[in-house]
Amino acid sequence: MHRTPRPRLRGPAAALAAVALLGGVLTAGATAQAAPRADGRLTDLVNPFIGTQNEGNTYPGASVPFGMVQFSPDTGHNTGYDYGENHIRGFSTVHLSGVGCGLGGDLPALPTTGDITQTDYAKYAAEFSHDDEKASPGYYKVGLKTGIDAELTASSRTGVQRYTFPATDKANVLLNAGQSLHRTLASEVEILDNRTVRTAITGSGFCQDTKPYTLYTVTRFDRPFTTSGTWNGDTVTEGSEKSSAGGARNGAWLRFDTTKDRTVEATTALSYVDAKGAALNLRAEGGRSFDRVAHAAQQAWEKRLEGVRAQGGSDQLRRTFYSSLYRSFLAPNIGSDVDGRYTGWDQKIHRAEDFTYYQNWSLWDTYRTQAQLLSLLAPHESRDMALSVLRIDAESGWLPKWGYGTVETNIMTGDPVTPFLTNAYQQGLLKGYEEEAYRALKKNADGVPPADSAPVGREANVQYLKDGFVPYIKGRPHAKPGDSDYDHGASATLEYALSDAMLGEMARDLGHDADAKRYTERAQNYRQIFDPSTGFFRARDTAGAFTGPADPAKSEGFHEGTSWQYQWLVPQDLPGMVGLIGGKDAANQRLDSFFAYDKLLADPAKTAREVWVNGPYAYYNADKYNPQNEPDLIAPYTYLSTGQPWKTTDVVHAALTLFTDTPTGMTGNDDLGTMSAWMVLSSIGVFPVQPGTDTWGLSTPAFERVDIRLDRRYYPRGSLTVSAPGTSATDRYIQSARLDGTARSRTYLTTDDIRSARSLSFTVGSEPSDWGTSATDAPPALG
Numbered sequence: 050m051h052r053t054p055r056p057r058l059r060g061p062a063a064a065l066a067a068v069a070l071l072g073g074v075l076t077a078g079a080t081a082q083a084a085p086r087a088d089g090r091l092t093d094l095v096n097p098f099i100g101t102q103n104e105g106n107t108y109p110g111a112s113v114p115f116g117m118v119q120f121s122p123d124t125g126h127n128t129g130y131d132y133g134e135n136h137i138r139g140f141s142t143v144h145l146s147g148v149g150c151g152l153g154g155d156l157p158a159l160p161t162t163g164d165i166t167q168t169d170y171a172k173y174a175a176e177f178s179h180d181d182e183k184a185s186p187g188y189y190k191v192g193l194k195t196g197i198d199a200e201l202t203a204s205s206r207t208g209v210q211r212y213t214f215p216a217t218d219k220a221n222v223l224l225n226a227g228q229s230l231h232r233t234l235a236s237e238v239e240i241l242d243n244r245t246v247r248t249a250i251t252g253s254g255f256c257q258d259t260k261p262y263t264l265y266t267v268t269r270f271d272r273p274f275t276t277s278g279t280w281n282g283d284t285v286t287e288g289s290e291k292s293s294a295g296g297a298r299n300g301a302w303l304r305f306d307t308t309k310d311r312t313v314e315a316t317t318a319l320s321y322v323d324a325k326g327a328a329l330n331l332r333a334e335g336g337r338s339f340d341r342v343a344h345a346a347q348q349a350w351e352k353r354l355e356g357v358r359a360q361g362g363s364d365q366l367r368r369t370f371y372s373s374l375y376r377s378f379l380a381p382n383i384g385s386d387v388d389g390r391y392t393g394w395d396q397k398i399h400r401a402e403d404f405t406y407y408q409n410w411s412l413w414d415t416y417r418t419q420a421q422l423l424s425l426l427a428p429h430e431s432r433d434m435a436l437s438v439l440r441i442d443a444e445s446g447w448l449p450k451w452g453y454g455t456v457e458t459n460i461m462t463g464d465p466v467t468p469f470l471t472n473a474y475q476q477g478l479l480k481g482y483e484e485e486a487y488r489a490l491k492k493n494a495d496g497v498p499p500a501d502s503a504p505v506g507r508e509a510n511v512q513y514l515k516d517g518f519v520p521y522i523k524g525r526p527h528a529k530p531g532d533s534d535y536d537h538g539a540s541a542t543l544e545y546a547l548s549d550a551m552l553g554e555m556a557r558d559l560g561h562d563a564d565a566k567r568y569t570e571r572a573q574n575y576r577q578i579f580d581p582s583t584g585f586f587r588a589r590d591t592a593g594a595f596t597g598p599a600d601p602a603k604s605e606g607f608h609e610g611t612s613w614q615y616q617w618l619v620p621q622d623l624p625g626m627v628g629l630i631g632g633k634d635a636a637n638q639r640l641d642s643f644f645a646y647d648k649l650l651a652d653p654a655k656t657a658r659e660v661w662v663n664g665p666y667a668y669y670n671a672d673k674y675n676p677q678n679e680p681d682l683i684a685p686y687t688y689l690s691t692g693q694p695w696k697t698t699d700v701v702h703a704a705l706t707l708f709t710d711t712p713t714g715m716t717g718n719d720d721l722g723t724m725s726a727w728m729v730l731s732s733i734g735v736f737p738v739q740p741g742t743d744t745w746g747l748s749t750p751a752f753e754r755v756d757i758r759l760d761r762r763y764y765p766r767g768s769l770t771v772s773a774p775g776t777s778a779t780d781r782y783i784q785s786a787r788l789d790g791t792a793r794s795r796t797y798l799t800t801d802d803i804r805s806a807r808s809l810s811f812t813v814g815s816e817p818s819d820w821g822t823s824a825t826d827a828p829p830a831l832g
Contacts, residue, residue, distance in 0.1 A: 091354040092347055094371040097184040098712050100147065102132035104665035105715030107376060108144040109184040111203040113349045114378040115407065115430060117319050119144040119153070120201040120208035121189065125171065127151045129230060132712040137177055137191065138170035139225055140201055142208050142266065142317055145409060146379045147719025150256035152453060154230030155264050156248060156317065160197045160212040161221045168280040168298045170228050186375055187346025202343035205383055206330040207318045211339040214307040218275070222313065224268060226250050227299030234261050237293040238301045243273040246301050247324055255458045257530045260503055262454045264319060267327040269335060271314040274303040314339050321408070321454055322398055326386040333387040353378050356426050359732075361753030361776070368710040370732050370751075373725035377422055380721040381434050384408035384454070392455045394445035394503070404433040406440065410452040413461035414720035416469040417682050421737035422726040424476040425803075428763040435473035438466065439482065442489040447504040451531070457503045459531020462608050463544025464507050467494065468741030471551040475743040476800055477763055487559055494552055494568070500528065509534040509541060512591075517577040518542045521588035521596055521606035537608035539578050539588040540680070543618045546574040550621030550831045551741030569832035572621050579629050585612040602672040609668040610680040613643060620683055620739040621831040623690040633691045640687060644674050644700050653703035665717040676704045677717030682727055686738045686746045689796040690827040695782050695817035698749040701731045702781060705751060733757070733771055734811070735798065743800035744828050747821075749773060749781050749813060764804050773811040783820050784812045796821040797828045
């Protein structure tokens with residue numbers, strides 16, 4: 050079969066490609082990172098500072114997998130910590146990894162010495178240097194220029210702090226209840242006794258105003274204060290035991306004598322339910338020394354990371370891989386207290402029976418990668434996460450879009466909850482709840498939440514169901530806080546159609562044949578916004594006319610992208626999309642242009658950095674691949690459907706060079722593990738090319754062997770080994786594949802394949818082959 054000739058790399062270009070494809074480009078300069086140990090712990094490969102610079106918006110602090118607490122320093126950056134800043138305002142208890150707007154940062158604590166003269170944490174912030182800073186999973190330490198060492202660790206619902214002060218009789222710990230990363234509406238502090246402080250913090254906001262939520266905390270110190278007090282605004286009052294404020298600065302300060310014993314430890318427990326819940330969480334998880342909690346946190350992370358054993362690859366690639374795997378387990382987060390109680394989206398208290406309630410749903414991001422990775426590596430937790438989403442529907446009346454804590458933010462657009470839940474169904478995580486999930490999804494797919502409810506849901510569903518597309522209405526007033534589908538009519542149409550396809554598959558499986566037919570037909574609505582005159586998707590106005598610039602690189606009506614980035618977001622029917630643009634040859638030419646394929650072959654790392662879209666917020670006016678953001682994350686795998694699967698490997702391996710083990714080593718915002726999960730899955734060579742189904746596309750692994758431990762309750766074989774002996778920068782093309790020893794030419798697996806197989810093995814070589822090039826080898830269209 051004819052192949053497009055491709056130049057063989059020689060000399061400097063070949064050397065650069067080899068370094069890039071095996072481990073990423075090395076970045077000069079020291080980075081804060083725990084020193085590796087000789088005992089081979091996987092946690093020693095993790096660098097929590099990756100993504101803390103250039104708007105990756107990760108955090109370096111302490112947490113456990115999916116923990117309610119993320120105890121981390123805040124430097125003044127919008128979302129918490131920026132590696133380029135050198136002052137710490139406090140160590141706060143709540144952070145979300147990689148979000149794009151300020152959220153959390155509740156109850157920042159800071160150790161100080163001397164008199165309390167400032168109540169604004171921007172003014173009393175302590176200077177630090179990265180030379181005195183280190184972090185590893187579940188642990189963070191920094192030496193402040195004030196002469197105080199601060200250490201943080203965490204359990205599921207508590208954060209533990211240890212401060213080593215100089216010898217002084219004025220060693221203070223400031224608990225700031227009135228300032229955070231979001232808008233604090235009200236706060237209360239109460240000193241209960243000479244060791245314990247209780248707070249209630251009501252906050253709002255994430256990119257835009259949202260309904261408020263309240264976080265309750267109780268902090269218990271390991272020894273009595275010598276004196277204490279509160280502040281309110283600029284007024285500091287020694288001996289005061291209570292203080293409350295409505296949006297003003299407010300907090301408590303506790304003083305210790307460290308002339309003999311220089312260390313002070315404290316445990317802070319959280320609850321989104323009430324003060325009783327915080328106290329119960331403290332009783333259940335507190336009472337242990339800092340060192341014991343830190344050891345338990347490290348062991349919890351080691352157990353998680355041991356679920357994936359990668360062999361081969363450079364040291365840098367391994368560090369980058371395991372750091373990405375670590376970040377993939379940071380969210381969603383436990384929302385229920387130890388007694389099972391949680392605050393539902395109806396703002397009432399409920400109790401989770403036989404499951405853990407989770408919260409924090411960045412669904413527009415995570416439905417594409419992280420949800421699928423967790424379904425493989427943490428299926429039991431994924432099952433509870435899916436049940437938690439169903440509880441949101443049962444208690445508030447509607448499924449979520451982007452939920453934080455106990456409220457809906459309505460950030461982002463489309464219908465991301467549908468592929469999230471249909472993925473859980475397809476992976477076998479909803480046994481016993483299939484019909485409940487289907488009813489909730491059907492209501493969401495066919496209706497619109499009423500005006501008096503917080504969610505927007507499928508906001509433009511009336512027009513979509515009538516005309517087959519979401520109209521683009523520029524400047525339309527928002528009826529509710531958050532984003533509006535009307536502002537992004539073209540991309541919302543594609544997202545609705547994708548979700549219709551996934552729901553149609555679920556309906557068919559459950560025997561709802563009429564619904565299946567209806568949703569499958571609606572999944573073709575992507576055709577409604579295809580403009581034959583340009584050969585690209587394009588927004589339409591309320592009258593049905595195409596609107597905005599005809600140039601697809603300058604198109605309007607697409608959320609965080611252009612028509613170029615969104616042209617491949619039709620995973621339910623890539624053959625149909627390919628047909629619209631003129632067939633496989635035309636599609637491959639367009640893909641080659643999109644990825645700058647010729648330049649990529651000559652210099653993959655440079656092309657990824659300088660030709661592709663570069664910049665975490667460079668969404669618009671571009672005709673190239675954007676590896677920094679979600680809309681075209683699946684795009685490299687489109688070649689599996691156009692008969693040129695070797696190009697998927699070329700593009701994926703070039704994109705992997707963007708992930709490094711430095712603070713700038715993240716592509717865009719991590720978005721609660723979305724980008725990290727992309728890196729993990731693409732490195733393994735198994736990727737969810739049709740999010741919301743059970744289809745996994747294949748490409749050449751970055752490692753020679755990856756052993757994946759699977760939960761036997763969901764995957765009876767208990768493990769899957771993916772191997773590609775000899776894989777390298779030059780020998781990266783799949784020559785053949787075998788599943789449990791049986792030759793396989795298809796470029797995808799199903800979840801049933803993963804359940805029934807023990808091994809997926811690739812033979813690789815230096816040139817592309819005919820493997821996977823037949824039309825029958827491509828991932829099938831749905832319906």
